[in-house]
Amino acid sequence: MSTAPAVSHHTSDVRGSAVIGKSVMIKGQIFSREDLTIDGEIDGSVELQEHRLTVGPHGKVQAGVKAREIVVLGTIHGNVEASDKIDIRKDARLVGDIKTARIVIEDGAYFKGSIDIAKPEISKAAPAAAPKPAITNSAPVVSAAAASAPASQLSGDVKR
């Protein structure tokens, strides 16, 4: 865990989505109970069981990833599991094995690995809207403060 001074940004965000900004690098595990957008660099693992992960165009994820839905505009190196859908956009780059119920690959996307289409799990009701946390971070998550965010947890080193 980083020893950098805690900096917190508490900004209400009606979208209820956490963001890891471009200048943030995290080595470790990320667990989130809300949608997450990654524009920085992650080395480790990312898990959002019932939520959507978006890897932005500047995002670089060197990690195993699990989420309900995954949208890739940047880079992922690692195995990816999306219980609902994975969407690999035009300039994205994904190297790793994919397990998902549905997949969309745009022309121009680069993918290397295997694709296993797994049947969706039974009798999940349409996922409930992600509960909006009392305090939502829309600004880049900076350091240890992120570990205390209500829906997302970080474990590891954060560099900025």
Add this chain to the structure above:
Amino acid sequence: MLRDRRGSELEPPSLYSPEGSAASAAQPHIRTSNGLDQFFSSIEDRENLSILDFAGASQANVGFITTLGHRIYSNDILRTLDEAFGGEGDFVANQADPQKAGYFLRESLDFSERSFDGALVWDTLQFLAPPLLQETVDRLFHVLRPGSALLAFFHADEKANLVPLYHYRIVEKKTLSLTSRGERKSAQYFNNRSLEKLFQKFNSVKFFLTRDHLREVIVRR
């Protein structure tokens, strides 16, 4: 620095004719493929197979193969070829460099023995020169299970200096959509005899020669 007729600077040419050119942005053309038909007939009524696709991931190929109940492993081998042997020096001569050849084989065929039930290698093999070509075919033999089919295309016009490159997209069991991705020089000309020798470890080799100078080869492991 290259310049066009008006003297404006141009980017150095890639190994392909530019994909973005008006010609390359052409519409895909649809063609029937007997080789593809044979390939899918060989895996008919079977599920949960692993299919190797050298065309690079596309919605069409992923959708078609996974809808049949199979797993697909995708890699854009032409891109891997460029990464390994492009850049400085001659593309074909670079294949004799053991480090570069090793990189290519690691990036394209680093699998355990008998990992796949079928392989769609499309036209990629025709850009490999001996001995790397034979080593690649031997690796394919190694990673395919007995009874597997392998589909490969070889350009059959001996006089052609450059051969067209395509994105191969599966439309149906015997139909392909081809979209141009430029041209490049093939490493050598292949006739039936040379292909039989190339695939001599395999159980059987079958050829289909098409009107557009393409030799479709279906090989059984």
